[in-house]
Amino acid sequence: MENMVNIKINNMPLSVPQGATILEAARKAGIQIPTLCYLKDINQIGACRMCVVEVKGARSLVASCVYPVNEGMEVFTNTAKVIKSRKTTLELILSNHDKNCLSCLRNNKCELQKMCADLGIEDSHRFEGENPKFEKETSTLHLVRDNNKCILCRRCVAACDEQHVGVIGTNNRGFDTDIGCAFEKKLADVACVSCGQCTAVCPTAALTERDESHTVFEALSDPTKTVIVHTAPSIRATLGECFDMPIGTNVKGKMVAALRRLGFAKVFDTDFGADLTIMEEATEFIGRVQNGGVLPMITSCSPGWIKFCEHYYPDLIPNLSSCKSPQQMTGAIIKSYYAEKEGIDPKNIVAVSVMPCTAKKFEVKRDNQSGTDGIPDIDIAITTRELARMIKNAQIDFVNLPDEDFDPALGVSTGAAAIFGATGGVMEAALRTAADTLTGQDLKDIDYKEVRGTDNIKKAKYNIAGLEVKVAVTSGLKNAAKLLDEIRAGKADYQFVEIMCCPGGCVNGGGQPIQPASTKNFNDLKSLRAKALYDEDEAQTFRKSHQSPLIKKIYDEYLEKPGSHKAHKLLHTTYIARSKY
Amino acid sequence: MLKKISTIPFSGTSEQEQMLKEVIKKHIDDPGAIMPVLQEAQEIYGYLPYEVQVMVAEGLNKPLEEIYGVATFYSQFSLTPKGKYDISVCLGTACYVKGAGQIIDKITQIIGISADECTSDGKFSLNACRCIGACGLAPVMTINDDVYGRLEPSQIPEILAKYKD
Structure with missing residues (x-):
């Protein structure tokens, strides 16, 4: 039981937990004190002075975002003095x-x-x-x-x-x-x-x-180009927020409908690329375990994490999986397999990806991200926010759109791919496939719940066909640094590690819809958004990447098998050490 | 005021580096170690160039930007070296109304550097200081320990000429 203290806010008696700030207490009384600098847990510096309130007995106005309540405190949030101070501050800003x-x-x-x-x-x-x-x-x-x-x-x-x-x-x-x-x-x-x-x-x-929506509009207006788009797993869980829909609404169908109305020739699903990533990555992992390769193997889907590793932990580059990210794999397949099949010159394809992530813009231009004759796998990466901007620019009535399906050529995927957008998702998807591969069975128990959720560092041990696999999952680079220091110091014996750059994974990526601090500070965006993805996973017929009919078809018709020469040429990449200063 | 950043090549010695390492070792576990370390680093090197700030960042395991933020916030820290002859022109109220601005302009015109800069040969550095308590002699400047008062811009070439090599 929390210790409670009794205070008054604007003469209303209120019982609030000890240690709460005046800002938090006021919220309980239905008063949202304005803030500009305050970000819960990470920026509590009382600098902007927008949140000032009067406290009886205090010499001057106090910053409510950092001022703790105490027994008997009397707070006034909208006196003339407070209002004048806030307005003056705002006018000075x-x-x-x-x-x-x-x-x-x-x-x-x-x-x-x-x-x-x-x-x-x-x-x-x-x-x-x-x-x-x-x-x-x-x-x-x-x-x-x-x-x-x-x-x-x-x-x-x-x-x-x-x-x-x-x-x-x-x-x-x-x-x-x-x-x-x-x-x-x-x-x-x-x-x-x-x-x-x-x-x-x-x-x-x-x-x-960096807003590239106009570049996409230009491409869409060029009659010589086939403009193909694909959307990352987490976009469907967040795009609705840009149209005032509740956080965590899955808008997959409307998103596809909107992309068609923008004029994209094909609307594909990066989830397909995620399934492909799992095929390659699970195979790479099993190979490393069986052949004494560098362990732990660390996932490579998150380009912000990759760049962090290259700058700050270059000694751990050999631990990175050589797999390209789902964005790049999808692009590589569009410009090889799909282009060949449809008889389109890949030079005339403009591949656009919609990503939760600004680092994807950097990834697109990296070296060794071109599977076909020096043609970049992806031409333009836009964020969720840029897509929303395009939909608004085009005056598409997003909220009232019908639900439509991805184009099936590269638009079929599994539940394993759906959860890529949340921390732990890549690990769980890989374990589902690795476990089936090693046991040769179609295992029924496929929920690896230990790696789910938003705990800072999640650790688990699994027994797969007699092989003990120790895994760790983390997101947010501060947590990653802790885990990497452990690995560097030889204090950890994981075989497989998943790292996502942004706290909570792609659902909380740097390119996702911006929620104001007043929402962020009091709602767990990461979990609300991630839930939409886990619900999608549960609802899928196929929940393991290797069971995707599209994946089977592409390996049969084109790539031969995971880790084949062709797969390596198209779907794997290299990294370089970068300087810290 | 915006801090000037030196473009003069860094010429720290291994003795200085050793001294800085000792300083960092002494303070590494202190909360707020950046301030004392930067103060002592400036005593060792005379200023806080990029190379020194990188050593401090590495030593204290802090981002370089955090070190730089502190170094540019406090007026006591300088990012440009002191010359062999350090010229300080007082811009306090009394000196200012008596024409210290023209004095500093004249110096700039002759040695080619502005306030908070050092000549590329390391001979002169120039800075604008606040009151040095000699208002009766306004306008005043000092060159190392020499004090010059009741200055006229026309006297400046002759004074600077006294400082050879």
Whole structure:
């Protein structure tokens, strides 16, 4: 039983757990105190001063996001003094904010804009004066930083530190304060892993994904091109949020319908590529175990994780599976098997992938990501947010669309692939196939629940056909670093490790729909979104990758067998050590 | 003010590196170790160039950006080396109204560097300081331990010429 304390908020008596902040307590009373900098657990610095409240007996206004309640406390959240303070703070923030809201990527989705509307700002130009002017930072493939829109809330800095990367921070002081990299280097010149978590927490459009939606529209307008799209497992679980649907709604059918209406020639499913990944990866794993290969083998689906490994743990590169990610495998098959079958010159195919991830934009341009004659496997990777933007640009009535199915040529998949989008999903999918392969049976007990969920590091031991397999699963690079330090120090004897870059896996990827902090702080996005994927898995006829009729067909007709010469040429890749500084 | 970053090649010695390592070892378990380590690193090297900050980041197992953020926040830290002759021009109120701005401009014109910079030969560094308590002599500057007061811009070439090599 928690210890409770009795307080009053706006004269209403309330019993709240000891240790709660005033912000949390007020929420229980139905009052959402406004915040800009506060991100639960990762950015609790009381810097923005939007959350100030009056506490009886306190000398000045206090920051409710960090101020704990105590017995008998009397709090007032909307006195004239509080309201004046918040409005002044907001007007000061606006005084050096680029207020071109109508042409801003975050128009209508901006936390600062919403707060001005909610709090009733009277004069957005009250404090005019000299403003610092910043060049847009466009050095990377995955994001754009526009510090003219930055409000110095430091959420991005916290997100980057939480990822154990920490390449952005607050530089200089006072008027000159800005968010940037050490020694004012470009983001492309430091060890940024491209995860995009900073873009998912920015309250304004100071940090955005590099928007490539116009490039896709251009391709769609080119009559000489066959434009093919495929969508990652987690997109169906999140896209609906951009259209105000409840978090965790599976919108697969509407998503496919929307993509057809945008004009894509074929709408394929990256889940197919995920099944293919499992075939190759499970085979690689069994091979490493049986032939004394480098163990533990670590999954390679997450390009942010791959880049992290290359920068910060280059000594563990031999542990990485050589499998390309499902995005790249799907692209490689589109431009080889599918192109040959349909008699299309792969040079005239534009393969577009819809991903939860900004690092996928980087992955597309990596070396050794071209299965067919130097033609890139994927041409354009867009995020969930960019797809939503395209659907809105095209004025497609998403919510009222009928449900449609993927094009079957590369649109059939299994439950194993569906769960790729959540932490533990790749491991579980691989174990399902590896266990059947090693036992030669169609095992019925296929729920590896120990590797599911959002615990930081999940460890489990399985006995498969007399072989003891120790596995570990983690997501979020801070957790990954802990696990990797263990492996590096020789303190761990896992054979198989799954690492996803973003906390909770792809459902919480850096390219996913942005939920405001007021939602994020009080809802478990990761679990709500992941549930949609596990429900999809449960509902599938085939729940093991090797049982997919499409997978069987492609190996029979084209790839021969997992790990074959042809499979290696198309579906495997290499990595390089990168510098940390 | 934005910190100037030195472009002069780093010339730290192995003795200095050894001293820095000792400093890091001494503070590694302290909470907030960055401040004392940077202070002592600046004593060792005279400034905090990229190479030194990387050593501090590695030694304390902190991101380089965090080190840089601290180094650029506090005015006590410099990212440019001190020259053999360190010129400080007082820009305090009294000196300022007596024309210290013109003094610093004249120096810049002659030796080709702005405040917080060092000449590429390492001979002169220039910085703008706040009141040094000699307001009666305004405008004032110091070159190492020498104090010059009641300055006129026309005197500057002659004064600088005294500092050879």
